[in-house]
Amino acid sequence: MxxxxxxxxxxxxxxxxxxxxxxxxxxNLHYIYGQVPEDRKGKMVSLATxxxxxxxxxxxxxDLGTISGFTTKxxxxxxxxxVYYQTTRKLVLQGADGVVFVxxxxxxxxxxxxxxxxxxHANLAEQGIDARAVPLVIQYNKQDLPRDLILTPxxxxxxxxxxxxxxxxxxxxxxxxxxxxxxSISELVLKRLSQPVK
Amino acid sequence: xxxxxxxxxxxxxxxxxxxxxxLVVDENDGIVxxxxxxxxxDGDRVAxxxxxxxxxxxxxxxxxxxxxxxxMQLEAERGRICAAGRNDLVLVVVADPAANxxxxxxxxxxxxxxxx
Amino acid sequence: xxxTAVEPWVEIPLRKFVEEARTVLxxxxxxxxxxxxxxxxxRAVDVMSACALAAAIHASAGELGxxxxxxxxxxxxxxxxxxxxxxxxxxxxxxxxxxxxxxDQESSLGLVRxxxxxxxxxxxxAAPPAPRRVxxxxxxxxxxxxxxxxxxxxxxx
Numbered sequence: 172m173x174x175x176x177x178x179x180x181x182x183x184x185x186x187x188x189x190x191x192x193x194x195x196x197x198x199n200l201h202y203i204y205g206q207v208p209e210d211r212k213g214k215m216v217s218l219a220t221x222x223x224x225x226x227x228x229x230x231x232x233x234d235l236g237t238i239s240g241f242t243t244k245x246x247x248x249x250x251x252x253x254v255y256y257q258t259t260r261k262l263v264l265q266g267a268d269g270v271v272f273v274x275x276x277x278x279x280x281x282x283x284x285x286x287x288x289x290x291x292h293a294n295l296a297e298q299g300i301d302a303r304a305v306p307l308v309i310q311y312n313k314q315d316l317p318r319d320l321i322l323t324p325x326x327x328x329x330x331x332x333x334x335x336x337x338x339x340x341x342x343x344x345x346x347x348x349x350x351x352x353x354x355s356i357s358e359l360v361l362k363r364l365s366q367p368v369k
Numbered sequence: 370x371x372x373x374x375x376x377x378x379x380x381x382x383x384x385x386x387x388x389x390x391x392l393v394v395d396e397n398d399g400i401v402x403x404x405x406x407x408x409x410x411d412g413d414r415v416a417x418x419x420x421x422x423x424x425x426x427x428x429x430x431x432x433x434x435x436x437x438x439x440x441m442q443l444e445a446e447r448g449r450i451c452a453a454g455r456n457d458l459v460l461v462v463v464a465d466p467a468a469n470x471x472x473x474x475x476x477x478x479x480x481x482x483x484x485x
Numbered sequence: 486x487x488x489t490a491v492e493p494w495v496e497i498p499l500r501k502f503v504e505e506a507r508t509v510l511x512x513x514x515x516x517x518x519x520x521x522x523x524x525x526x527x528r529a530v531d532v533m534s535a536c537a538l539a540a541a542i543h544a545s546a547g548e549l550g551x552x553x554x555x556x557x558x559x560x561x562x563x564x565x566x567x568x569x570x571x572x573x574x575x576x577x578x579x580x581x582x583x584x585x586x587x588x589d590q591e592s593s594l595g596l597v598r599x600x601x602x603x604x605x606x607x608x609x610x611a612a613p614p615a616p617r618r619v620x621x622x623x624x625x626x627x628x629x630x631x632x633x634x635x636x637x638x639x640x641x642x
Contacts, residue, residue, distance in 0.1 A: 174519040176491045183519050206639045232533035236634035239623035262544035266517020350639050364622040399595020417595030
């Protein structure tokens with residue numbers, strides 16, 4: 172649950188970018204980091220291997236400015252996508268207020284996308300969390316690749332988006348779709364705070 | 370009480386009349402290396418605070434150009450804490466007000482000289 | 486020493502710890518990585534990075550303990566050349582927090598552990614019951630502000 176401080180009027184939310192290995196999770200954060208002014212971001216932490224594969228997580232704190240009188244900060248995390256980092260993925264996912272699932276649009280990566288999506292739901296269930304209650308956005312990254320190598324967002328939707336959550340085509344390396352994805356997950360996460368608590 | 374290189378030294382100190390507890394403490398960490406305590410005594414607490422005090426006393430002596438500190442004594446209403454150290458280890462003794470502090474001091478300085 | 490606390494009730498126990506243990510930096514955070522209180526840091530965004538790393542260390546150590554001996558490890562000490570780090574859990578009626586502190590030669594591990602135990606007790610005693618909030622935190626039509634702020638963030642304003 173997002174951390175709300177009524178005394179200092181601050182909201183802090185944790186967003187986790189999830190997905191299979193090399194789908195573009197870290198690339199999303201790098202792009203965001205490159206766009207945001209110095210005074211609105213913290214240092215980007217990247218715990219990576221020597222070949223720049225995420226080992227534990229990437230982390231980027233963002234200051235979203237004032238919303239409804241609350242200073243709103245988002246903490247963006249990525250998880251390592253490779254299969255054998257299962258344990259560390261679970262740890263990073265703990266306490267997430269929202270998830271961006273970054274799928275690799277390449278046709279040959281469809282199995283990995285599905286496995287990773289199932290892995291996400293399994294990890295949430297293991298934490299006692301109903302996945303349907305977690306704000307989720309899907310990003311179909313690498314839509315800039317040649318058409319014969321990738322699946323369309325519609326085809327990927329059929330395979331992955333059985334919940335009908337917001338989805339965006341993207342080219343995280345150059346930017347298209349990154350902002351839209353972040354905006355969408357921000358809306359979903361903050362929407363929970365605009366509702367009365369049941 | 371575990372069997373360590375300091376067991377016999379601590380036992381000898383604790384046998385002195387009026388000595389309630391004896392410990393060997395790491396001066397840098399304030400962690401107990403070995404101890405001879407009565408049941409219910411909080412050795413960790415004494416170790417951390419005494420080591421910190423001894424360290425400050427040692428540095429004060431050095432700053433005042435008095436040479437190496439050899440012995441430190443803290444007198445309180447209901448007893449004393451004594452400390453003598455060598456390298457990174459400190460011998461700490463907790464004693465009653467009526468304890469023979471002169472004898473304890475001699476024994477502690479001798480024992481501290483034998484610390485590794 | 487200036488202390489910034491998200492939850493006001495932690496300030497007095499934390500201030501007592503800082504004064505007695507004489508540490509240089511400190512963070513109290515939720516296990517998810519969100520800061521509850523800090524002292525010694527210059528920038529809020531640096532606090533967030535440190536919290537993320539501290540939460541990761543704690544989570545890793547806990548998991549490692551479970552895998553090695555069936556129980557999570559609770560405390561961690563890293564000796565450094567000039568400074569040392571101590572990280573441990575603090576249980577309160579408001580949940581478990583993680584505490585990270587950095588100290589130099591003005592303190593010691595023994596002192597930090599000693600005063601940390603006292604800090605845990607006073608923190609648990611100071612914790613008020615969790616408030617039950619029923620009203621929404623932000624306005625229903627927040628999207629306009631969010632979109633404006635995001636656009637400014639990305640230079641699209």
